[in-house]
Amino acid sequence: MKHTINLLVENNVGSLLRIAGMFSGRGFNIDSISVGACEEEGLSRMTIVTRGDDEIIEQINKQLNKCINVIKVTDLTQEAFVHRELALIKVHATQAERPEIMQIVEVFRAKIIDLSPGALTIEATGSEDKVDAIISMLRPFGLKTVSRTGRVALKRDFQGNVN
Amino acid sequence: MFATAARTTEKTNLRKAEFDHAPRLSGAEILIEALLREGVDTIFGFPGGALIGLYDCFYKNKQLRHLLVTHEQGGAHAADGYARATGKAGVVLVTSGPGATNTVTGIATAFMDSIPLIVLTGQVPSNMIGNDAFQEADILGITRPITKHSFLVRRVDELVETIRQAFHIATTGRPGPVLIDLPKDMLAARTAYFPAGEVDLRGYKPTVRGSLRQLRNAANFLQQAKKPVIYIGGGAILSNASAEVTEFARELNAPVTTTLLGIGAFPETDDLSLGMLGMHGTWYANKAVDECDLLIAIGARFDDRVTGNLEKFSPNSKKMQIDIDPSCIGKNVPVDLPIVGDVKSVLAELNTLIEKCDSEIWLKQVALWKKKHPLRYRKTADGLKPQQVIEELSKATNGEAIIAADVGQHQMWIAQWYKFTQPRSHLSSGGLGTMGFGVPAALGAKIGCPGRTVVGIVGDGGFQMTSMEIATAVRYQIPVKYIIINNGYLGMVRQWQQIFFDKRYSNTYLNPSNPDFKKLAESYGAFSLRVKNLDELHSAFKQMLAIDNRPVVLDVWVSPEENVFPMIPANGSFSDILEGEV
Ligand SMILES: Cc1ncc(C[n+]2csc(CCOP(=O)(O)OP(=O)(O)O)c2C)c(N)n1
Ligand SMILES: [Mg+2]
Numbered sequence: 071m072k073h074t075i076n077l078l079v080e081n082n083v084g085s086l087l088r089i090a091g092m093f094s095g096r097g098f099n100i101d102s103i104s105v106g107a108c109e110e111e112g113l114s115r116m117t118i119v120t121r122g123d124d125e126i127i128e129q130i131n132k133q134l135n136k137c138i139n140v141i142k143v144t145d146l147t148q149e150a151f152v153h154r155e156l157a158l159i160k161v162h163a164t165q166a167e168r169p170e171i172m173q174i175v176e177v178f179r180a181k182i183i184d185l186s187p188g189a190l191t192i193e194a195t196g197s198e199d200k201v202d203a204i205i206s207m208l209r210p211f212g213l214k215t216v217s218r219t220g221r222v223a224l225k226r227d228f229q230g231n232v233n
Numbered sequence: 234m235f236a237t238a239a240r241t242t243e244k245t246n247l248r249k250a251e252f253d254h255a256p257r258l259s260g261a262e263i264l265i266e267a268l269l270r271e272g273v274d275t276i277f278g279f280p281g282g283a284l285i286g287l288y289d290c291f292y293k294n295k296q297l298r299h300l301l302v303t304h305e306q307g308g309a310h311a312a313d314g315y316a317r318a319t320g321k322a323g324v325v326l327v328t329s330g331p332g333a334t335n336t337v338t339g340i341a342t343a344f345m346d347s348i349p350l351i352v353l354t355g356q357v358p359s360n361m362i363g364n365d366a367f368q369e370a371d372i373l374g375i376t377r378p379i380t381k382h383s384f385l386v387r388r389v390d391e392l393v394e395t396i397r398q399a400f401h402i403a404t405t406g407r408p409g410p411v412l413i414d415l416p417k418d419m420l421a422a423r424t425a426y427f428p429a430g431e432v433d434l435r436g437y438k439p440t441v442r443g444s445l446r447q448l449r450n451a452a453n454f455l456q457q458a459k460k461p462v463i464y465i466g467g468g469a470i471l472s473n474a475s476a477e478v479t480e481f482a483r484e485l486n487a488p489v490t491t492t493l494l495g496i497g498a499f500p501e502t503d504d505l506s507l508g509m510l511g512m513h514g515t516w517y518a519n520k521a522v523d524e525c526d527l528l529i530a531i532g533a534r535f536d537d538r539v540t541g542n543l544e545k546f547s548p549n550s551k552k553m554q555i556d557i558d559p560s561c562i563g564k565n566v567p568v569d570l571p572i573v574g575d576v577k578s579v580l581a582e583l584n585t586l587i588e589k590c591d592s593e594i595w596l597k598q599v600a601l602w603k604k605k606h607p608l609r610y611r612k613t614a615d616g617l618k619p620q621q622v623i624e625e626l627s628k629a630t631n632g633e634a635i636i637a638a639d640v641g642q643h644q645m646w647i648a649q650w651y652k653f654t655q656p657r658s659h660l661s662s663g664g665l666g667t668m669g670f671g672v673p674a675a676l677g678a679k680i681g682c683p684g685r686t687v688v689g690i691v692g693d694g695g696f697q698m699t700s701m702e703i704a705t706a707v708r709y710q711i712p713v714k715y716i717i718i719n720n721g722y723l724g725m726v727r728q729w730q731q732i733f734f735d736k737r738y739s740n741t742y743l744n745p746s747n748p749d750f751k752k753l754a755e756s757y758g759a760f761s762l763r764v765k766n767l768d769e770l771h772s773a774f775k776q777m778l779a780i781d782n783r784p785v786v787l788d789v790w791v792s793p794e795e796n797v798f799p800m801i802p803a804n805g806s807f808s809d810i811l812e813g814e815v
Binding site: 079080084087088091092095125128129132133135136137138139140141 | 373374377378381382383385402434435436437558559560563564
C-alpha cells in the first residue's frame, strides 16, 4: 500500500543523504521525495511517498525515527491530509495546435507560463492522477521535457472528514 | 547541523562575558581539551598531513595518551576492543584519505555490534573539499551507512559542541560509531574555548524506561509460562545489566541462553545457563528454544545466525522482547509483548514485579537434555584438539580472563569451551564477522583493562590480517597474550567445503605458505613459543601468564580437520542439527 510520510528534518545535505541512503540500503521503495524549507528556520519539511506492507511501513517509520537529524515522522496515510504535486511540462506546439492545447490547459485548470515559436510550457498542479492525466493528454503533441516535484503533503487540522 | 549551530549561537550570546574572557585556543588544542573532558584517557591513532598540527600538540601535551598503531584498521579495532572491555567510548584518530578509508572495516564492525566508537578523521582544508585534493576522500559519504551519525566541522566554534554531541550519540541509546571529519583549517583556526553545555538534540531522545503498563503486562505474561527460556543478546552487556539479568533469571526460575555477543551477561557456571544458542550453539539451548512456550529476548535481535529458518524458529512460543531500539522489535519475528527501553532499567523495574513461574518440570527436562547432549569432542593421544586448548585456557585462567576472538572455527570454540563468568570479557565480532579483529581488539582491551589477563585467540588465517599490531604491543610493552589456533586452514570455510561441497577444499589450505609464526613474533620483539602437545601447552600457559612486560604469541598446532559441532546449517531449523561423530 502507498504511504505518504511527512518528516521534519534538520536542514542540511547530510539529512537528505542519510534518509535517502537508509531507503536504498534497506531496500525500501521511494516513489517520490520532495524537500524544502518550512516554517522553522534551520529545519526542512520532507514528503516521502513509499510503498510496502504493514511490516515494511512500520520498519520505515522506525528507521526514520532512528535518524538523528529527523525530528518528527508523521505517516499521513491514517489521517486526513491534503497533497499536491506540481509539474512543468514543455510540449511541442505548432500555431495550429495551440488552441487545442490551451483548451486542455483550461480543463485541467493549469497555466501556460512560457511560450516560444515551437513550444509551450505548462504549469499543472494537483493530485498525481491529475498530473498524469494532463501529461497523457499532451503526449500526442510531443512532450519535450517534463519536470515533476513529487508529492508535498500536510495533515488537515480538521480531521472529521477523511476523504 | 544548522539547527545546532543556531542554538550554539544563542548560548554563546548568553555567555558573552564568559566568551570574552575565555582563552583562545587552536582547534587542535580544543579537540584535546574536549576529549579530556569526555573522560578519554587514551586514543589510538596514526598521523598524516591533515593532522600534522594536531600531532604537534601531542608532542607538547602529555595528558592525553596517544598510542601509535601500525595500521588504521588495527586502530579502529583496538578502540573497539577498548570500548567493549571498558564500556567507555573508544577513540581512533586517522588522517584524511587513505587513513580514513583504512578504518572502514573497523567502523562497520563496531556498527554491527553497536559499539560506541568515536572516529576522528583529518580532512583536507575546507576550501579544497570537493576538488579531488591530495589525500581527499568523502569519508562522510563512504561511512554514512555504517555510522550511527557523523559530523563535518564547518566552523571552529562548533567543534566543542560537536564533540559533546558525538560522545552523547555514540554512548547512549543503542550505541554505535560516530565520525567527526576535521578539515585541516579547523584544527589550525583559533577561537575562545569554553566547555560544551548540555546536549539537547531534538531528533534524538532514546527511551530508557519501559512503560509501566507494559511492565505490568509483562509480569502477568511471565507468570503464565510453564516452559520459559531467556534469550540474552549483546544489549544486556552494552547496558551493563548482567546483575539485573541474573536476578531476573533466578526470580523467574528460567533457563538462560545467550547469543555470541551476550556471552558473559549470565555466569556460564550457573545451573540455569544453557550456553550459546544458534548455528553453533549447544544442542540443549537450541532444543529448549525449539520447545519452549515463552521466549524472552533481552537486548537481542533475532539474527539469522540465531534463528536459522524463521518459519520454524521456536514455533510454539509466545515472544517477549526488551530492546532500546524500537526498530529491532518485531523486525524478523512477530512479538507478543514488546518493551522499548534500556535493558538495565527495564529489568530493574520488572524484577520488583515478578515471582517464580511454574517451571520445575521444565527445568528437570532441560537438565536431562544437558546431561544427554553435552558439548563434546574426542581427544587424541598425540596432538592437541583446538577445543582442548580453549578448555585448558579456561581452567588456567579460572574463566576470568578477557578473551578477544578472531573469526572462524576457533571463535566458535571459544564461545563453546571458555566458561565465561563476567560481562565485557568475551570480545567477538558477531554482526560483521571480521577476520583481523582479534589481534588489535585484544590489544585495545588490555590497554583499557591493564589489571586483567587479556588473551587474543586467533586463527592462522585471521592472525595474518592484522598481525602487524604486535609491533604496537611491543612499542608500548603491552603484556597482551596471543594464541594462534594453527590448523593450517581457513578452517571455517574448509568445514563448509567438507560438509556441503564434498571435501573440495578450494583455496582454504594455508600451508606451506604460512610463515613461521614464532619467528615472526620474535622479529617484532614478542616472546613466542611453539606448542604441539598437552605438556607443552601447560608449560607454555605457565610462561605466558607470568610475563608482564611484553606481548606473548603462542603458535599452537592443532588437528587440522576438526569441525565445529553442533551445527545447524544456514537457514535450517532444530531438526537439521548435526551433532558430529563422537
Ligand atoms: C575479512 C574476512 N574475510 C573473509 C571472511 C570469511 N571467513 C570466515 S571464517 C574464515 C576462515 C578463517 O580462518 P582462520 O583465521 O584460520 O580461522 P579458523 O576457522 O581456521 O579457526 C573466512 C575466510 C571473514 N569472515 N572476514
Ligand atoms: Mg585456521
